[in-house]
Amino acid sequence: xxxxxxxxxxxxxxxxxxxxxxxxxxxxxxxxxxxxxxxxxxxxxxxxxxxxxxxxxxxxxxxxxxxxxxxxxxxxxxxxxxxxxxxxxxxxxxxxxxxxxxxxxxxxxxxxxxxxxxxxxxxxxxxxxxxxxxxxxxxxxxxxxxxxxxxxxxxxxxxxxxxxxxxxxxxxxxxxxxxxxxxxxxxxxxxxxxxxxxxxxxxxxxxxxxxxxxxxxxxxxxxxxxxxxxxxxxxxxxxxxxxxxxxxxxxxxxxxxxxxxxxxxxxxxxxxxxxxxxxxxxxxxxxxxxxxxxxxxxxxxxxxxxxxxxxxxxxxxxxxxxxxxxxxxxxxxxxxxxxxxxxxxxxxxxxxxxxxxxxxxxxxxxxxxxxxxxxxxxxxxxxxx
Ligand SMILES: Cc1ncc(COP(=O)(O)O)c(C=O)c1O
Numbered sequence: 197x198x199x200x201x202x203x204x205x206x207x208x209x210x211x212x213x214x215x216x217x218x219x220x221x222x223x224x225x226x227x228x229x230x231x232x233x234x235x236x237x238x239x240x241x242x243x244x245x246x247x248x249x250x251x252x253x254x255x256x257x258x259x260x261x262x263x264x265x266x267x268x269x270x271x272x273x274x275x276x277x278x279x280x281x282x283x284x285x286x287x288x289x290x291x292x293x294x295x296x297x298x299x300x301x302x303x304x305x306x307x308x309x310x311x312x313x314x315x316x317x318x319x320x321x322x323x324x325x326x327x328x329x330x331x332x333x334x335x336x337x338x339x340x341x342x343x344x345x346x347x348x349x350x351x352x353x354x355x356x357x358x359x360x361x362x363x364x365x366x367x368x369x370x371x372x373x374x375x376x377x378x379x380x381x382x383x384x385x386x387x388x389x390x391x392x393x394x395x396x397x398x399x400x401x402x403x404x405x406x407x408x409x410x411x412x413x414x415x416x417x418x419x420x421x422x423x424x425x426x427x428x429x430x431x432x433x434x435x436x437x438x439x440x441x442x443x444x445x446x447x448x449x450x451x452x453x454x455x456x457x458x459x460x461x462x463x464x465x466x467x468x469x470x471x472x473x474x475x476x477x478x479x480x481x482x483x484x485x486x487x488x489x490x491x492x493x494x495x496x497x498x499x500x501x502x503x504x505x506x507x508x509x510x511x512x513x514x515x516x517x518x519x520x521x522x523x524x525x526x527x528x529x530x531x532x533x534x535x536x537x538x539x540x541x542x543x544x545x546x547x548x549x550x551x552x553x554x555x556x557x558x559x560x561x562x563x564x565x566x567x568x569x570x571x572x573x574x575x576x577x578x579x580x581x
Contacts, residue, residue: 208329212549220543230537231572233503234545236374236518236561238437240492242478243485246436249477253470263466265457267295267445271472274479275430275445282406283415291450292423294457297442297467299404299429300326302456303368305463306400306427306446307334309455311365318356318367321551322375324402327368339364342553345523349378353387361395369416372405375550375559377515385416392425398452404431404444405517407486409493409562423449434518435486436478443467443475493518496562499569503560506577518562521547529556539579542572 213235220230241247253259266272269289276289287293296302303326311317313335319327321340328338341356343349369388371380385401392399401416416426431444446456500520504511509522526532530546537543547557564572 204333204335207332211329212325216543220537223537223541228541230541230543231564231568231575232543233500233560233564233569233572234543236434236563237439238434238518239563239565240437240489242437242441242474243481245481246438246474246477250470250474253473259469259473261469263469263472265461265466267293267467268469268472271295271476271479272445274476275447278479279415279417279447282413283418285415285417285447287417287447288450292447292453294446294453294460295467295472296429296444296446296460297464298433298444299402299431301442302429302444302446303327303400303402304330304333305456305460306366306398307331307336309459310398311336314363315365316361316363318364318397319551320351320368320370320373322547322554322557323368323550324370324374325549327370327402331366331368336365337363340551341367343373343376343378344553345376349373349376350380350384351388353391356391361397364395364397366398366400367392368400368402370402371414371416372403372408372410372516374405374517375519375545375547375554375557376521377409377512377517377519379410379412379516380414380416381412382414382418385414385419385422388416389419389422389425393421397425399426400429401426402429404429404434406430407435407490408516408518409490409497410516417447427452432475432478435489436481437489438475438478441471441474443471443478493562495566496564496569499566499573500560500562503569503573503576506573507558507580509558519559520562521557521559523557527556529558533558536576536580540572540575542575 272289272293275293276287279285279287307330311334315336317331317336318341319338331338406413427448429446433439504522511522533546545559547554
């Protein structure tokens with residue numbers, strides 16, 4: 197007997213990395229010892245004070261129960277102070293911030309809270325695959341908007357305005373952009389807010405890479421009137437080396453957040469309090485924190501550039517975020533990546549998993565030590581001609 201999965205689930209595929217990691221685990225079982233320089237999970241530790249807070253808070257007897265659906269007040273206040281300190285943006289901690297278990301779950305919650313069957317969404321191509329799958333799971337139709345290298349990976353408004361936008365409800369946006377490392381400007385955000393207002397679209401800026409190798413961290417909520425049409429997702433995963441902890445937030449107007457809460461409060465029962473308290477410690481770290489991790493990422497990036505050079509890729513030296521995005525000479529970069537994996541036992545992410553405009557590109561992550569990256573380079577040099 198076969199119990200059929202839902203039509204909803206039939207519309208999507210398993211997340212690319214889930215399948216790829218299983219393949220790599222199988223190779224490792226057979227002794228391959230694959231170096232994974234493709235995935236973006238920070239290998240560096242969180243600040244020791246963050247870990248201490250988690251430990252101390254876990255020892256308190258009354259910290260183990262269900263927690264507020266919105267997140268504890270002290271964490272919301274810390275996010276509000278963080279927004280003010282880093283972006284000059286006012287966020288009311290009482291009703292303009294919703295704590296999330298990472299930005300990824302926020303994408304799903306927003307989709308479920310705002311999209312109906314038949315609605316359309318604008319998704320960046322290339323872009324984080326979750327925008328597409330969350331939108332499809334909530335019944336919406338995905339319209340890709342092109343990001344092209346010749347346009348510095350920024351949206352092309354002339355082209356977007358020619359699209360039929362009548363049923364578009366959400367535009368997913370992600371600056372600093374993953375995988376390309378492109379950054380926005382306030383001017384771009386302003387144009388996007390005007391575009392969203394003119395077309396009655398909810399703009400969601402997914403902003404988890406804000407402080408990694410970024411001289412100009414921005415929030416879309418910096419734009420006056422942005423809260424009328426925009427939400428912003430932020431996360432401690434990348435900027436604080438806390439990817440496995442699952443702490444993030446969505447900021448914006450209460451009229452939107454309360455709809456998200458309706459959905460979310462039926463999905464989970466709040467976040468473990470020690471994680472929230474550790475999040476507070478992270479958000480209150482001083483500027484040295486980013487300086488120190490960026491110093492490490494800069495060193496690693498030089499080694500990644502060497503790998504890119506050996507693979508004959510073109511890449512930008514001033515991209516933001518924790519990846520280097522390179523253009524190969526190949527049409528089918530996936531076959532190239534598979535060859536490197538099989539011959540050199542090094543995994544690099546193929547660009548096409550981020551959309552059609554990612555074809556021919558590859559992504560290497562800065563979340564490995566210089567020594568590991570060097571070993572990856574040596575393996576590649578020794579096995580690929
Ligand atoms: C663009 C983008 N958004 C969101 C996420 C997920 O972030 P979080 O760990 O906060 O769920 C990632 C992780 O790779 C990402 O690249």
